[in-house]
Amino acid sequence: MYCRNCGNRLDGGERFCTKCGAAQQGTPAGPDSQASERTYSQTGYVHQNETAGGFPGGGDIREGIPYPGFSDRVRNPEILAAVKKNRNAAKIFMLILTPVPVIGFAVYSLASGSMEIGSALLYGGIISAVFLVFALIGFIRDRSGNTYEAVVTDKKTRLVTQNGNSENSRSITQYITVVRTTDGKTKKIAENEGSQVWAYSYLNIGDRFRYHPQFSFPYELYDKSKAPYIACVRCGTKNPVSSDRCSKCSIPLLK
Numbered sequence: 001m002y003c004r005n006c007g008n009r010l011d012g013g014e015r016f017c018t019k020c021g022a023a024q025q026g027t028p029a030g031p032d033s034q035a036s037e038r039t040y041s042q043t044g045y046v047h048q049n050e051t052a053g054g055f056p057g058g059g060d061i062r063e064g065i066p067y068p069g070f071s072d073r074v075r076n077p078e079i080l081a082a083v084k085k086n087r088n089a090a091k092i093f094m095l096i097l098t099p100v101p102v103i104g105f106a107v108y109s110l111a112s113g114s115m116e117i118g119s120a121l122l123y124g125g126i127i128s129a130v131f132l133v134f135a136l137i138g139f140i141r142d143r144s145g146n147t148y149e150a151v152v153t154d155k156k157t158r159l160v161t162q163n164g165n166s167e168n169s170r171s172i173t174q175y176i177t178v179v180r181t182t183d184g185k186t187k188k189i190a191e192n193e194g195s196q197v198w199a200y201s202y203l204n205i206g207d208r209f210r211y212h213p214q215f216s217f218p219y220e221l222y223d224k225s226k227a228p229y230i231a232c233v234r235c236g237t238k239n240p241v242s243s244d245r246c247s248k249c250s251i252p253l254l255k
Contacts, residue, residue: 003024009148016133019065036184042242046078062102062244065225065241065242066224068225070210070222071220071255073254076252079251082234082249083215094131098131099128099132102128103124105121106124146213147213148211149208149211150181150207150210151208152178152203152204153180153186153205154177154178154242155178155200155203155205157173157175159171159173159174160173168255172193174191175190175191175199176188176191176200177189177191179203196211202219203219208222209221211241216234216236217236224255227241229241232248233251233254
């Protein structure tokens with residue numbers, strides 16, 4: 001049996017999903033059923049029985065293991081300010097980096113005399129243009145990405161060849177996480193060896209999660225009690241699930 005809401009595998013006979021708390025087919029509608037469903041708020045913290053280890057939905061400090069649910073801190077002012085600061089820093093860095101090849105080639109031409117200044121400016125300009133194009137692509141992707149909710153359906157790896165058929169080609173491992181979104185679409189999150197392999201290492205088959213493209217670490221589990229850690233959305237630092245704030249930059253965690 002599988003939960004009709006999140007796809008979590010069930011042993012059978014459960015009245016409510018052990019992952020998302022949704023009532024299952026055949027669950028009698030009555031006072032007990034309604035009370036159990038009210039236990040799960042939109043923020044993911046227990047309202048009616050806080051002594052069980054849950055948190056008030058609007059609480060400022062959330063230490064301990066959270067109940068299943070997505071965080072209401074996505075619009076937290078501290079988090080939004082930190083994300084904006086990161087974006088501005090990235091833009092400034094790219095603006096500083098873009099003219100460096102032109103300046104470097106020009107200096108090399110004047111200092112060594114082995115290259116005409118015109119050729120130096122041409123080569124440097126081409127490299128600077130490539131930097132600028134990659135920067136613009138990154139900014140466009142950052143703005144065009146959409147948040148989505150999904151369930152992991154499969155994980156696999158494969159070898160891919162870089163540099164085509166050239167003599168310098170080499171094979172690397174590609175990690176693929178297959179997910180099904182709430183609107184029924186299938187997505188494949190592909191991560192290459194040598195880069196950040198976040199989705200494949202953080203998400204397991206059956207996990208329900210949200211993808212937040214505006215954050216440095218974009219994956220938020222619905223059931224954080226089973227998470228190996230909670231990563232800071234600004235710097236990616238791995239924090240214990242019981243922590244309330246990032247140990248490195250001190251902004252609130254998505255709890």
